[in-house]
Amino acid sequence: MPPNPPAYLLLALLLLLAGTAASAARLRPPPANATSDGEPVYLWPLPKSVTSGSRTLTVDPDLALDPRGPGGASPAVAEAFERYRGHVFAPWAHAARAAGGGGGYGVARLTVVVASANETLALGVDESYTIYVGAAGGFNSIVGGAIIEANTIYGAIRGLETFSQLCVFNYDTKNVEVLHAPWHIQDEPRFAFRGLLLDTSRHYLPVDVIKQVIDSMSFAKLNVLHWHIIDEQSFPLEVPSYPNLWKGSYSKWERYTVEDAHDIVNYAKKRGINVMAEIDVPGHAESWGNGYPTLWPSPNCTEPLDVSSNFTFEVIYGILSDMRKIFPFGLFHLGGDEVYTGCWNVTPHVRQWLNERNMTTKDAYKYFVLKAQELAIKLNWIPVNWEETFNSFKENLNPLTVVHNWLGPGVCPKVVAKGFRCIMSNQGVWYLDHLDVPWEDVYSGEPLAGISNKNQQKLVLGGEVCMWGETADTSDVLQTIWPRAAAAAERLWSQLEAISAQDLETTVLSRLHYFRCLLNHRGIAAAPVTNYYARRPPTGPGSCFVQ
Amino acid sequence: MPPNPPAYLLLALLLLLAGTAASAARLRPPPANATSDGEPVYLWPLPKSVTSGSRTLTVDPDLALDPRGPGGASPAVAEAFERYRGHVFAPWAHAARAAGGGGGYGVARLTVVVASANETLALGVDESYTIYVGAAGGFNSIVGGAIIEANTIYGAIRGLETFSQLCVFNYDTKNVEVLHAPWHIQDEPRFAFRGLLLDTSRHYLPVDVIKQVIDSMSFAKLNVLHWHIIDEQSFPLEVPSYPNLWKGSYSKWERYTVEDAHDIVNYAKKRGINVMAEIDVPGHAESWGNGYPTLWPSPNCTEPLDVSSNFTFEVIYGILSDMRKIFPFGLFHLGGDEVYTGCWNVTPHVRQWLNERNMTTKDAYKYFVLKAQELAIKLNWIPVNWEETFNSFKENLNPLTVVHNWLGPGVCPKVVAKGFRCIMSNQGVWYLDHLDVPWEDVYSGEPLAGISNKNQQKLVLGGEVCMWGETADTSDVLQTIWPRAAAAAERLWSQLEAISAQDLETTVLSRLHYFRCLLNHRGIAAAPVTNYYARRPPTGPGSCFVQ
DSSP: OOSSOOHHHHHHHHHHHHHHHHHHTTTSOSOTTOOSTTOOOOOSSOOSEEEOOSEEEEEEEEEEEEEESTTTTOHHHHHHHHHHHHHHSOTTHHHHHHHHTOOOOSEEEEEEEESOOOOOOOTTOOOOEEEEEOOTTSSSTTTOSEEEEESSHHHHHHHHHHHHHHEEEETTTTEEEEEEESEEEEEOOSOSEEEEEEETTTSOOOHHHHHHHHHHHHHTTOOEEEEEOOOSSOOOBOOTTSTTGGGGSSSTTSOBOHHHHHHHHHHHHTTTOEEEEEOOTTTSOGGGGGTOGGGSSBTTBOSSOOTTOHHHHHHHHHHHHHHHTTOOSSEEEOOOOSOOTHHHHTSHHHHHHHHHHTOOHHHHHHHHHHHHHHHHHHTTOEEEEEHHHHHHHTTTSOTTOEEEOOSOTTHHHHHHHTTOEEEEOOHHHHBTTOTTOOHHHHHHOOTTTTOOOHHHHTTEEEEEEEEOOTTOOTTTHHHHHTTHHHHHHHHHHSOHHHHHTSOIIIIIHHHHHHHHHHHHHTTOOOOOSSOSSTTOOOSSSOOTTTO | OOSSOOHHHHHHHHHHHHHHHHHHTTTSOSOTTOOSTTOOOOOSSOOSEEEOOSEEEEEEEEEEEEEESTTTTOHHHHHHHHHHHHHHSOTTHHHHHHHTTOOOOSEEEEEEEESOOOOOOOTTOOOOEEEEEOOTTSSSTTTOSEEEEESSHHHHHHHHHHHHHHEEEETTTTEEEEEEESEEEEEOOSOSEEEEEEETTTSOOOHHHHHHHHHHHHHTTOOEEEEEOOOSSOOOBOOTTSTTGGGGSSSTTSOBOHHHHHHHHHHHHTTTOEEEEEOOTTTSOGGGGGTOGGGSSBTTBOSSOOTTOHHHHHHHHHHHHHHHTTOOOSEEEOOOOSOOTHHHHTSHHHHHHHHHHTOOHHHHHHHHHHHHHHHHHHTTOEEEEEHHHHHHHTTTSOTTOEEEOOSSTTHHHHHHHTTOEEEEOOHHHHBTTOTTOOHHHHHHOOTTTTOOOHHHHTTEEEEEEEEOOTTOOTTTHHHHHTTHHHHHHHHHHSOHHHHHTSOIIIIIHHHHHHHHHHHHHTTOOOOOSSOSSTTOOOSSSOOTTTO
């Protein structure tokens, strides 16, 4: 193994070489009869530092988990190991091994060392890991086999994903192999917040579909599910304090119980994914009034929520209190976008309330947002708000506020210059419902663009792709998310230098094709990569690896 | 409970009444705050005979399986029961029951009586079942609870699907309930062959995706997966006798091993689904020559296969022999469609071979098909061929031949008049790649149309919807299949009288909406029902139950 690497450069070089070879054959899949020599290994997202060798190791279908360290014995590690065994090996692999006599595998156990037993999944949790895959009895016979080392179980889970991507089924030998061993990978994310927004108000998504999305997120190392649960169109969540609220659901069957929400949070946690819930107030909240009509200023003014009524804030506090028991994540999204206050002005009792306080509707918007922030902070939440709140009254926002960009580029620089934290979701590149944004544009989104000050850079938590649900339901949500969300996932995880060193149409595209096919292989309905419009069907027959 | 019913009439009436109530509100989902009174129960496909009552029974989350009879203890029954428990109950139901103290449920066990221990899954296997769901201690205290009776495990599996559709989660009480109990259902399919064609040559579909399709088929009681494995574009299947054949795969990763194929067959069998494999000769076979170029008449004539070469038939026999070990189903599809023999005529050695035998290319086409039939029959297979073979040389086809219609309507009447068996897939209604065929047209397809003679009717085995893969890959295959395949599934399963008695836009549409949402709930990406073009995204926000 070479000495420790200026590894991203080495990696970039490796990929560039692989890419050069691949580019000539870009319109054709990897040849079916290729040998393993010189075959590139496709990892997504790119790890921070990689060195590899030239040996091919077989992996035992009965691969054993060898848990070590204070956190290694966590059930979450064992469960993740079993999940990845299921991804790497066919269901018949064990029986075939037994029939073949077994034995003689290069990698027979996977040691997973986890330094900490603390399983708290907070923003900024340590997701770093190292992987070594060598041969037992090799240069370092004490180590041998494969080892993942991490400070937390979440780092170990990320490492398992990477390990699974090193494992490739060889259809000629019918073995799972690790090519180019020994591998030494050191990895950690560039950003702590790597999110995907899911909108269950425009279309209800069944719990099992949300779980499919969570599974797929973990494959790309995304780590925050921003659950935009409620909006104008429907209110699917049970709120015990105000049990009529979910009468705003589309139907009596398009709902989430408190138990469903817990189930989703726990399912995500096992995959190292936090769930950030949102109530989008006061603008996107019409559906609330189906259960409690007095939340509407009037029957002709059903949005924004009635700013003049104490009941409005009682309900908000009730929702937040109930949600606090479900969502342990430290961030809570309070929305605050697209607040059209015109009808407050023409609703007599609201007009009167404004007059009495000498407030404009703009003042009232600020009043509403700040009051909601107070309630969230009281419940020990860090408030997240869409950027209009910053654009409208940055001087009044609580300093804790995380500003969520969406309207366009250049917002996070302004946000962090004022000392606020920022999440980037510039709609021009990271709104997945914009079907005309090709993957290359998604890949180009850079949260730190325009921010050179190191301290200000630290205020950028990361970014998020947004899957707004107007035309995305169970039938098409996964094919709209993937493969484009993967482009953002790599941007958010991988080192900027490694990303910048690549050529989009050669090295990145071939890896993205491969990752799309990997998603398909795992049952995720990721769409063709090269269609200009997202989620379009393939234009004709062909290989997954080139479409 | 009423005396035994002229039940389909009673059912049609029930559904008509429900439909009348529903039609006024057709553009709105079932109201979220509706009580259970008068709520219709949505079953798809319609059972043969149904009677129901007016009681609501709760179902125990710890519902126990009580297996009876010689076949009741089959692991396949226990596995199916566990699958359906997973569909009916949320993962948290057991814990919630324990926390709530448990007890007091109307249905605490499900007795499954299976008369035969024979698990052979052949064409025409007995899929009939009866269901009784009452309350323990009710009018018939000996029975109590719920009971499924069937002659075979496959009938029991169909009954479990129906039982699962009777079980509805009540979001107010958080119990699973059976409304309108007691239920007495007697059911059996109208046709023995209820198929779906899946094409893995135009796009490779990963094994887990094929399993998703199989799962979804079982929900609609389809029972034959017609696996169109190989075609011009790619040859993904391993054939041990001719190991170079799968060099015709798109890539070295878009392949099925023999073990994969066994896995698929076994997975399907557990769901009562036979796998009918196809090699489409001599026309759709260009990909074969990638591994064995002499199968091509010449480099300029790569299709149809070389009729003049013994090697061609050696390879066919090798494939069939290898496949015979994988596919136990009695029917094997030999294709035979779209054979354009022009280039045989201009290939010197084939031209010479024809001249020596005084054969036209049409004669050679017949010669090829009949010879392939002989090989299949020798391996104890019933040959299935696309209708061109019948249209071209019906007088020579082996009498065992099952003719597979596709070109248009009116073919099966001609086929059965000649004493052959027939499968209907009229492309105008049952080709799912025809995206402009709405569900109503799919529903209108009638395999017995134009056949009044009872003995001739018996020669119609059933029908099949065809999911050709030119523009269907992992990303969109399920949304192209569903919900339209469900329309054919009901046509093939349910009694003609019951189907005919319904009004499409009221009773059928509301049930189909419900079934589509049930598929979504089970994680299947079924598309909106009412889009004129199939697999289009929803046009805007809204409920699954109306889109």
